[in-house]
Amino acid sequence: MKNLVKLARVKAGLTQQQLADEVGITRQTISLIEKGKYNPSLKLCLQICYAVNGKLDELFWVEKEE
Numbered sequence: 147m148k149n150l151v152k153l154a155r156v157k158a159g160l161t162q163q164q165l166a167d168e169v170g171i172t173r174q175t176i177s178l179i180e181k182g183k184y185n186p187s188l189k190l191c192l193q194i195c196y197a198v199n200g201k202l203d204e205l206f207w208v209e210k211e212e
Contacts, residue, residue: 150205152180154198169193 155165155176162176169190178184179194186194191206198205 147182147185147206148208149179149182150200151176151194151198154194154200154205155180158198158200160198165194165197168197 155162158165160168162180163173166173166176170193171190175184179186191202194200195202195205
């Protein structure tokens with residue numbers, strides 16, 4: 147799943163480990179989310195948004211395919 151988590155994380159001045167610690171998951175999971183290889187739950191998406199001061203539709207929105 148394509149997302150803008152890495153961009154938002156860097157903009158917030160957080161390392162993968164810092165973001166992982168803040169939302170209660172591993173750094174490896176953050177890495178997989180940023181690469182689009184892990185589909186996080188809605189709850190985790192919201193926690194990430196709160197941690198980086200972003201909006202759900204900005205970080206995780208996927209346009210409907212035609």
